[in-house]
Amino acid sequence: MSRRSASRAKDAPAIRLRSPAQIVAAIPYLVGFHPSESLVAVGLGSEAPRVCLTVRVDLPPADCSHPLAQLLATHLRHAEAGGVFLVIFTEETGEPPRPDLVTALEEATGEMGIEVRDALWVRSGRWRSYRCRAPQCCPPGGTPVDAGQVSELAAAAAFLGDVVHGSREDLERALEPVGPLARAALDQTFERVRRQFMSELPGRGRDVVGAESRALLMAAVQARAESAAELSAAEVARLALGLSDVLVRDSALTWAGTDLEHAAEAVWVELVRKATSPYDAPAATLLAVHAYLRGNGAYARIALDRALASDPAYSFALLLVEGLDRGVPPKALRAALTRNGRAA
Known part of the structure; x- marks a missing residue:
């Protein structure tokens, strides 16, 4: 991410991400831009529930789901992740979209002892879970992505001068x-x-x-x-x-x-x-x-x-x-x- 200022990192507040809503809202801060047509994996350490690795890739063709899943699981294992949140950002149709990719990822990470804490998808600014169908927490129409879920993270980013770009292309242009x-x-x-x-x-x-x-x-x-x-x-x-x-x-x-x-x-x-x-x-x-x-x-x-x-x-x-x-x-x-x- 580009930096506008350079405040001291030790003074920045510690941020904890506890829920799927917070994970979804935090991803632009973790990768530096707002993903689109992307898979993002947020790996959590096996010894402490801290983010140990964030990986973003373009959504692959259907016939590449399994190779990508194996590669991603290998990266998470090397990072000693004990758990992972999987989030797909897409405007593709389907309810849910890309279930083949999610299944391949769950199988690949499971084989390596990495727990999928949740698998989510984001479309038109609303997120849903591949796993949960309870209307009280996961309504059929989805839940709006709420930046307020990570207001502390947004404040920390502003404190450190971090800029969240609109897209990967915007980040490249920076x-x-x-x-x-x-x-x-x-x-x-x-x-x-x-x-x-x-x-x-x-x-x-x-x-x-x-x-x-x-x-x-x-x-x-x-x-x-x-x-x-x-x-x-x-x-x-x-x-x-x-x-x-x-x-x-x-x-x-x-x-x-x-x-x-x-x-x-x-x-x-x-x-x-x-x-x-x-x-x-x-x-x-x-x-x-x-x-x-x-x-x-x-x-x-x-x-x-x-x-x-x-x-x-x-x-x-x-x-x-x-x-x-x-x-x-x-x-x-x-x-x-x-x-x-x-x-x-």
């Missing part, structure tokens, strides 16, 4: 490069800063320049934590050049999951949109790591698509794509980054 006029000015500044950077590098040495890059990044993140002021063109160029050093980039990973997480994400988003290609790829990949560690695979993939569109050979982005494809859980990624000294 990471699109700036327009051509701004692009030309940024590229001109970048070339000037790059020439100066490269001319100074041999004399000063990589260690000194790297330390300066880390200090500049820290200053930018701390400034964003206090203010939504944007970076100057020269700052965009210098920070992007700094992140081209793998050691500097890896040091920036330590902000994921900390008080400065949202401030760092705001800086990454700005660099993704403004840095000259392919120097925007490291920032896009850092953004993907933040989303991945939160269990938001949808946003992680969008950020990785953006990174690889800029630099198709960017190895860290390719590694993260492989991890997502294999269903590597967020905590396993965090452990791997920690072992390699890349994250706290």
